[in-house]
Amino acid sequence: KPASFSVLLLTLLYFISCATFLAPLNMGGVTGQVQFDSNNQTATLNVSGAGSCSAVNISLTVFPVMYGHFAEPCSEANIGVSVFTFTGDPSSASPINVSLLFGQISNLDDLSLSLETCDGIKICTVVSQGQTRLTRQARFTESVAGNIYIRANVNNANPRLLADLVTIGQVNAPEIGINIFGSTSTAANCTILLGSLDAASLTNLGSVKVGNPLSPQKSRLDFSSFRVYSYLLLRVGSSYNCAQVYNMLEKEVRAVMNMRGISGYFNFRQASPFDVTQLSVNLANLRELFGPYHVHNFPVPSVRSGQCSNDNVGGHCNPFAVDTTSETYPVGPGSTHDKYETGDLGGKHMSLSGRSTFQMTFTDFSLPLFGQNSIVGRSVVIHLVSGDRYACASIGYPGAVTVASATFQTPVVGKIIFTQLVNNPLSDVSIFMDLSYGDPTTITTQHHNWHVHEFPISSERDDDEGRCITTGGHWNPFKISTTDSSYALHCKPSCPLCCEAGDLANKYTTINLDTDIGGVKSKHFFTDVTSWLDISGITGRSVVIHE
Template sequence: MHVSYFRFATTETLVAEFDARGLRGQVGFIDISSRTFRGQGLVNVTSSLKGTIKGEMFVWKVYSNPVLPHESCTPHKYGPVFLDFSESHGLLVSDARLQLGDVFLEDLVERTLVLKSVTTLRVVCGILRPTSRVTTFSATFVKGVTGNLLIRQVNEDPGHTCAQREDGRTTTGILSSLVTSFGVDLDSPRMLTWRLFSRKYEAEDESLKHMLEQCRSLGSFPGTLLHEGLYPFPLANGLDDARHYELEPVPSLLSLVGQYSVLVVLYEGEQVEACSVLHRVKPKRASAVFNNSRSPTEVTGQVGVYQVSPLDPVKLSINLSFPLGNAMALGVDQLPTEDRTSCSGLSLRFHESSDLELDLDLTPAPQQGTPDLYPTGDWSGKFGTLLGLEFAAATVTDTTSTLFGTNSVLGRSVVVYDELWRVLGCANLEDHTPKITARASFSKVVEGELVLSQPTDSFFSETQILLKVNKTAGTEASFGHRWHIHSGQVDSDSDCASPGPHFNPYGASPTQRQQFGEGIPDTTFEVGDLQGKHGPLTLPAAVDIKEDPSTGRWLWTDSNLPLLGVGSVITRTFVMHGKNGDAGSLVCATIEMEELVV
């Protein structure tokens, strides 16, 4: 634990909520120093935990990093110990009422409170969230240093001054995930200092040009200095998760970002290593609309999802009608439907997050366990079945789903089933934002298509990848197919002899995910290295695709696959290689712009 040589104005309340491993409830921290002796760090702690066994007690510690709501509660996520309450105040019980001294809540904002049962050995995580609103900003780095920052600022609520100091600075958490783009240096982990600058507003293509030359043409001070970071950011050294979190007072960014270009500049000494422009993270909202008009007995209504930022939980709203009362379950399929009238193209499997490994044989009965004990897309498991209902209306918090990143449920299909697991209705979760779509079709040894879709609001918006393989020549499944986007262009009659090198507009070094672990950001990889970001492909046998077309369908979300700007993959070549790492090419097709959907 480092010592804070600054003090924010008092952060009055933090609450950690738990809904995992059969444990539900919360632990709240209320600063009472302002009522007694300001600055003494006096805090009341109240725990209210359900699902405990008689006499169950917990080791309780605050760890340095926030764990995202949908992530597993593991050490490489929450990082090192920041504060050990057990050592100073003993074990925590389910209904504790404690008063602690020398605890400053402003040092704990959005760090992770971890409870470890000494009886059952279960471990659960909860982010220590302020009750005030929080605004999220992001910066993506693509040259010199790769990765991203999430900057979280506690907003000053009307009538309260708990978030902001007299000098106008506000409680700010900075979550970094940074890696050098020039290869791995295991022996010399590096620390980078940082500064925030404001300058005249620039269009995104101009900002990207500065990022690609690492802002060196702008000098060490490329604008008006807003803030000089107190704590440096580490670069991942190839052994651990790249995640790192610090808290410090930073000027309010809410009125600056968007009006000016706010640059984050990283330094080694006084040498500029990388820079990026700060953007406000926009909340994501999507809906699946059931309005099939084939029959008055069909499912009608809609399901909506909403998420403010990657660090906030998903809000799920359900408003559906089942005229025959024959619905049983509701969930998110692994794939989108290709035709919601016939519900074709579905996998008939709930989407499962790769971050949460489950033994499906041990899944509890519906609504009898906490959400982490069910597949990510099993909404009826997490929140209850539809049995006997003609109408379902509910708004719940889904702590194991996300609309951001690799495990996003966006684009997948919401499906209603009857008691025999027959599909009664389906509709894709669509966010209705303007998008650009591109496609690469192939029809030689392997037949199918690659479909890419990206919102048009930013070069760094996440791109959805849908790969369809409709036909293969194999009599059995084949493994280890590498797949990439290459920089060259080929025509439809090409034998793919010279598609060029991997498309790498930002000059990243070839990267293997096993060098860093699961925390490595997509921007560390070459833009065209789809295998590095998403793993090799397994192609099903021809007979398997014929019996179940969904075996030849895959859906991914990629945060480093632009369809816009200088890094666009449009007009580049999609290549699928032979099995078991064979360099030969099974597929070679040009990616062509298909449409701009507004």
């Protein structure tokens, strides 16, 4: 037994010391990969589309790319500062000596690789061994807000903490360093933990950066061993801010197609926001009639004629407003995924044209199941070769959900439906709105603010003119100051934690109201990343649309 144990230990040490890290590229017209070999301490480029020049600049930064989340994913605000730079010839596959890199950093997992092409275009991707198996998340609110992610590989190897924090409620708050602590307390919540906190029981994990909403800062801590913390705490002045830690589970969702003779499914799987999405398509009885297929904006209605129509499921999911009429829009597969609409699945991967059955699996670098651009809860539409819509199905959720709805009866009619995973308060909340004026003679109105308010309506009659007064103020569990000048400056879609949780207008957009009941203009779909439904959440409150 001792001999076999020694062999096992030697093999494990050899595996760690000989790690291969890959940075797959699919952005800005550049494809391929950069491979890092920790044993030989080299980097090897195998890329195409970077242009014709003798050298390109390559950087490693502290925070991983969140695929499909941002219009400018490679900015310092989104992937942090550089920790190592080198150059390489994009036309050469000769190994590049990066011994200085491995002298500084042994674990490259979850760094971003940023490459500047010969034309000055910056592209980026996540560096990984492909061994990550665990992601945990804590969300801080109030004065210092943001998300902390703890990631680890198989057997809890290479644990690291990724920090994305900003100071809230101050204009031009300076960048600061702040100590973060771990707690293994079994307290039921942060209030109980802080009420009887024993500072000596906390583990000091190190210092992380805190930026401001106009100048975000990312940071990273690497640990020698893994430990499960139930809470994380930030030392803010003389007190502590607390956040509970939750497991961030892999998402796997499916659109089951069973319409007009077509059967099968579209399956989407993404392990975390820092991982690419796997799309599996399995369809039968296509009869060589079909071509494009897309993710569309809205779910399929349960009972309504023309289920796949534009009025019902809307247009293609296209959060970055990619111009499909441009001469540069790709015709079919071959370009990088950021060049297409997020929802253009057939364009990015493969058309259904000429197929009776279709069974394929693809990797997509711009099809998020997490965050504000998530496709979860929307729909997939199969089109005829001519482009006409033929069949559709809603994209489901990765587990049991809580559903809450706000029903409007006069003068606005319709519903706002909120959906979130059960027992997962940090998971995304899908918000589907279908609202219009019930009276067809009403004049169209625009730019309405809308908020979740603190209390339910206490009026007995829907036509009571004072019914909205009974709802109290905006739901504001994070105690965000709206009177400070920083609120108007910072509260916007790029910083939802800078907003009251109930301020849906500023977190997303104001809404317009017309008289086209059930029409596409009456519908909106948002994915909220800072609210929750159960246990003092949205459920049991009210939604107010302001004039």
